[in-house]
Amino acid sequence: MLDRRLALHPRVALRPEPFGALAYHYDTRKLVFLKHPDVVRVVRALAEHDTLAATLRACDIDERRWPSFEAALTSLYESELLHDRDREPVAG
Amino acid sequence: MTGTANPSLVERLKSGLDAPICLTWELTYACNLACVHCLSSSGRRDPRELSTAEAKAVLDELHDLQVFYINIGGGEPMIRRDFFELVEHAIGRGIGVKFSTNGAFIDAARARRLAAMEYLDIQISLDGTDAVTNDAVRGDGAYATAIRAMDHLRAAGFGEFKVSVVVTRHNVDQLDEFKALADSYGAQLRITRLRPSGRGADSWHDLHPTNAQQRQIYEWLLAHGRDVLTGDSFFHLNALGEEPLPGLNMCGAGRVVCLIDPIGDVYACPFVIHDEFKAGSVRDAGGFSNVWKRSELFVELRQPQSAGACASCGSYDACQGGCMAAKFFTGIPLDGPDPECVSGHGELAMLAATAAAPRPMMDHSAPRPADRVPVTIGPRP
Numbered sequence: 177m178l179d180r181r182l183a184l185h186p187r188v189a190l191r192p193e194p195f196g197a198l199a200y201h202y203d204t205r206k207l208v209f210l211k212h213p214d215v216v217r218v219v220r221a222l223a224e225h226d227t228l229a230a231t232l233r234a235c236d237i238d239e240r241r242w243p244s245f246e247a248a249l250t251s252l253y254e255s256e257l258l259h260d261r262d263r264e265p266v267a268g
Numbered sequence: 269m270t271g272t273a274n275p276s277l278v279e280r281l282k283s284g285l286d287a288p289i290c291l292t293w294e295l296t297y298a299c300n301l302a303c304v305h306c307l308s309s310s311g312r313r314d315p316r317e318l319s320t321a322e323a324k325a326v327l328d329e330l331h332d333l334q335v336f337y338i339n340i341g342g343g344e345p346m347i348r349r350d351f352f353e354l355v356e357h358a359i360g361r362g363i364g365v366k367f368s369t370n371g372a373f374i375d376a377a378r379a380r381r382l383a384a385m386e387y388l389d390i391q392i393s394l395d396g397t398d399a400v401t402n403d404a405v406r407g408d409g410a411y412a413t414a415i416r417a418m419d420h421l422r423a424a425g426f427g428e429f430k431v432s433v434v435v436t437r438h439n440v441d442q443l444d445e446f447k448a449l450a451d452s453y454g455a456q457l458r459i460t461r462l463r464p465s466g467r468g469a470d471s472w473h474d475l476h477p478t479n480a481q482q483r484q485i486y487e488w489l490l491a492h493g494r495d496v497l498t499g500d501s502f503f504h505l506n507a508l509g510e511e512p513l514p515g516l517n518m519c520g521a522g523r524v525v526c527l528i529d530p531i532g533d534v535y536a537c538p539f540v541i542h543d544e545f546k547a548g549s550v551r552d553a554g555g556f557s558n559v560w561k562r563s564e565l566f567v568e569l570r571q572p573q574s575a576g577a578c579a580s581c582g583s584y585d586a587c588q589g590g591c592m593a594a595k596f597f598t599g600i601p602l603d604g605p606d607p608e609c610v611s612g613h614g615e616l617a618m619l620a621a622t623a624a625a626p627r628p629m630m631d632h633s634a635p636r637p638a639d640r641v642p643v644t645i646g647p648r649p
Contacts, residue, residue: 189362191287191334195280198289200336202387205364207289207336209277 177246177253178229181261182222188257190216199257206255214241215248223261278516284523284570287333287560292538293528295323295354296343297632300372302467303395303406305434305475307539308529309466310343311634316531318550320350326528326550327358333557337364341538343530343632346373352381359387368393368432370410371417379420383427391430391458392417397445401438405475418453430497432458435485436475443488447496458497461504464597464607465539469628472598482508482610489513504590504606507583519592522547522569526560529630534559536569539593542629576603583611590614599625 184190187202196210199219210216218235225231228249232242252258298313299306318326330338338358345351345367358365366389374382374390382390392414396402399411421429431450433439439446443459450457464472477485486505489498493514500515516524521537528534532550535541547566548559560566578584590606598607598614599621605613 189334189336191336193285194283195277198285198336202336202362202364205337211277211280 177250178232178242179227180253181226182228182231182249182253182258183261184219184222185257185259190220192216199252201255201257204256206257208252208255208257210252212248215245218245218249219252219258222258278518281516281520281524282518282570282572284566287330287335287557288526289336289524290339290520291330291335291526291528292339292341293326294341294343294530294538295345295351296348296530297630298347299343299370299634300347301344301370301407301410302634302636303393303410304471305395305405305436305462305466305468306633307463307465307468308341308343308541309628309631309633312632313343313347314531314630314632318530318532320353322532322551323350323354324357326532326556327354327361327363329550329556330358330363331361333560335363337366340365340367342368344370344372346378355385355388359385365389366391366430369417370406371414374417374420376420376423379417379424379426383421383424389430390421390426391432392421392455393432393434394446394449395434395436396439397442397449401442404438405434405436405471418455422453427454429453429455430458431455432460434462435459435477436462437477437481438475440477440481440484443485443492447492456497457495458499460499461501461591461594463539463591463593464625465593466541466628466631467633469597469625476608479610479612482608486513501591504587504608505610507587507610512586517586518588521545521592522566526566528556534563536565537593539591540596542596542626544596544626574603576601577617578603578605578613581605581611581613597625597628599623 189200191198196212197216199208199210218231221231221235225234232245237245294308296313296317297310299310302311346369355365364387368391371392394402394414395405402411433446447457462476482505486508489502490511502513503517506512506517525537526534527538528550534547536545547563550556575584578589592602594607595602595604598618600607600617604617607614607618
């Protein structure tokens with residue numbers, strides 16, 4: 177997971193909330209709670225960095241917290257809120 | 269929402285969100301039916317109904333608040349001449365729409381138009397799997413009307429719509445049949461709890477499930493709950509066992525849920541159309557957003573609530589004291605037990621209620637034939 181080039185799915189909207197954010201997938205109509213502001217920060221920054229590991233580093237997330245971020249983002253990936261950037265069609 | 273939420277998330281949700289997750293908007297009080305349990309006592313259109321321009325302005329505001337989807341109801345929302353215009357405006361602004369209808373206005377052409385729209389859900393109301401059971405509650409011909417609408421949706425290739433059932437004493441034995449009926453249309457079943465709201469205040473005592481039937485619902489939901497929608501409305505049944513029902517075990521009124529009524533008044537939930545639970549109006553300065561964020565009522569509902577008479581009961585964590593609307597319209601204090609408390613405390617509380625239960629407000633029921641006064645129309649003098 178740490179090596180993956182991830183991004184927020186283009187059909188997902190994030191709504192900031194006091195506890196973090198609500199994520200809503202317009203295709204699957206799934207509503208997911210992002211339960212920590214740091215997770216929201218990382219998710220928003222994914223597209224600007226090469227890999228998840230690079231994103232975590234850029235967001236100043238302490239390495240001891242990486243396993244819990246990896247777990248949280250894996251679950252978002254499995255809910256299709258995140259996707260692999262390399263599979264995006266090339267804009268032309 | 270699926271799955272069982274963790275307790276800390278529920279605690280956070282109780283203190284409120286920046287905008288509702290689940291917003292119901294009753295577009296009109298006008299209705300072609302007169303269901304005996306109608307939560308909004310619908311029938312006649314209210315002359316103060318929001319105009320098309322006002323309704324669109326509210327949708328624009330909901331877009332700015334990032335409300336992802338709304339539940340449209342009524343009355344019968346398709347009676348509004350601008351129904352499609354408003355739905356298309358919402359979808360165009362990225363707000364998904366799920367609307368509830370009795371199906372009377374879904375013909376072949378409208379079914380095709382609905383099927384062509386993206387990001388739209390339809391919920392057909394049905395309260396019996398046969399005409400006798402259904403029409404006793406929803407009126408003569410209502411069963412045939414709903415089935416015809418479902419046939420049109422299927423023929424138009426709409427895909428998965430919803431069949432929405434209010435569970436009563438008389439249809440509780442049909443849960444398996446409802447599921448089979450929905451499955452046969454490729455539809456999803458939604459079952460919700462009957463509340464003593466609107467005209468339901470008068471029919472609830474005869475229609476609400478018996479104690480034995482409540483256990484039947486709980487067990488049915490444990491077996492099928494992940495395949496059916498419930499609006500998380502049966503959480504008071506969690507006191508029946510160790511295993512909680514799927515969904516958020518909490519009352520969302522004013523915290524994650526609210527109602528906008530046809531004239532723009534904002535209530536804590538669809539089941540409490542009464543001044544006591546009116547937070548403001550979308551017509552007030554500051555609009556909906558100000559009502560949601562700052563109204564005295566909603567701020568109060570987001571404070572920790574007292575368990576009151578239920579504090580000493582071992583089941584309080586499981587049932588959360590039940591439904592605010594059900595208590596209010598049966599005369600039970602809001603920190604008392606739910607009238608359908610599975611331990612029987614609600615029946616005692618109803619007997620102990622000293623004052624008469626508050627009457628629902630905003631009655632738009634059409635006059636019954638017996639109330640109509642014959643008028644002779646003749647030439648002008």
